[in-house]
Amino acid sequence: MSAMIIFAICAAAAVGLGLFGVITNPHPLRKILSFNILGSGVFLIFGIVARRGAAAGFGGDPVPQALVITGIVVAISATALAVALLLRLFEATGSVTLRADASADTSEDRAAP
């Protein structure tokens, strides 16, 4: 079994597991973690595409590799923003639920004074 097939299965599994986690985990922090796993699977597919394009003495096509580096930077920025939003939600409402009805109740309580 070639390295490409092994890592392709690994990348696809990461996307699948991440997707499953984003849908089923009720805790937003777990959703953020799962989303990062989903993203890393997508990056790995870029890596496989880059590796397949190895030519001209390079170990891989440098263009997808550079795109992945940019992608990782954007992913950490978005993750940091998501975590800050979540911590603020917890600080303001004392809960991290994403259910629309629950958050409406607490915000009314808070708005009273």
Add this chain to the structure above:
Amino acid sequence: MTTATAFNLGLAVLVMVLACWTVLARGAFAATVGFVAYGLLLAFIWIRLGAVDVALTEAAIGGGLSGVLMLGAAARLRASEALIAAETIAAGRRLWAAALSAVTALALVTSVLLLPDPAPTLAPAAAENAAATTLGNPVTNVLMAFRALDTMLEKVVLLLALVGVWSLGPDRFWGGRLGPRHRVDPEGMLVFLAQLLPPAGVVVGIYVFWVGANAPGGAFQGGTILAAMWLLAMMAGLTDTPPSGSRRARLVLVAGPSAFLIVGLGGLWLGEAFLAYPLAYAKALILGIEFAMVPTIAVTLGLLLAGPPDRSAQS
């Protein structure tokens, strides 16, 4: 089965087990620890795929900084877990989600295996034009010359994320110091590490940036290592976060993207296009931009992880 295949297989299985653990573990803290290990092992896959530049980035970000971010958040959100545990979705829906995820994964594997052969590649084009910049690292060439616009906008995204995080601070603390103050045992292990590691870490960070012109490395990887060293010192209480109103911090934050923008506009004015470097000065300009970007990247990442303004500037 050769040794290389056995190694690849073992690595892939380990990474998949850790991904499962991160998604399915009971507690958020346990899941986060799994995620950090996952990020580090993923870096090995990147090495196996011949992408050492990406491996360095993944190890520094996936295994390092996002680990710090997530572990800190998990610790602060510990009280929320019991409340939300009742919200688990019904078994039927979980089954649907599992089916959807499995179909997505299968479709991805099939499409990767059905990719055209020989694969389309831009590697020969990158090799042909490498002489224009005289840089030896093709990934740095792509990041800083051929696709420089992406890299410039990526720095703007970092800055926008920081603006987003800062805007989450309460009104009364605007301009105040970022994040909670860290109080730790001055005789403890963390303080010892925070005194021991940064001198070496700073040298490694600068080296990784400098060597990136010709070997795997670069401004982003180097800046991330510097950010990690700064965060370590902040978390050990050896230094405090700057106030968000600090003019010096804000100047460093915009220095990198500004240098990039000025060089880009200079290309538009003197040369042929936005971000078109004059051939004779290409390498000097690229290294100049990277030099301006390293402190910006280090400070932006450090402050992104420190959190929104949380105290008054004096405290």
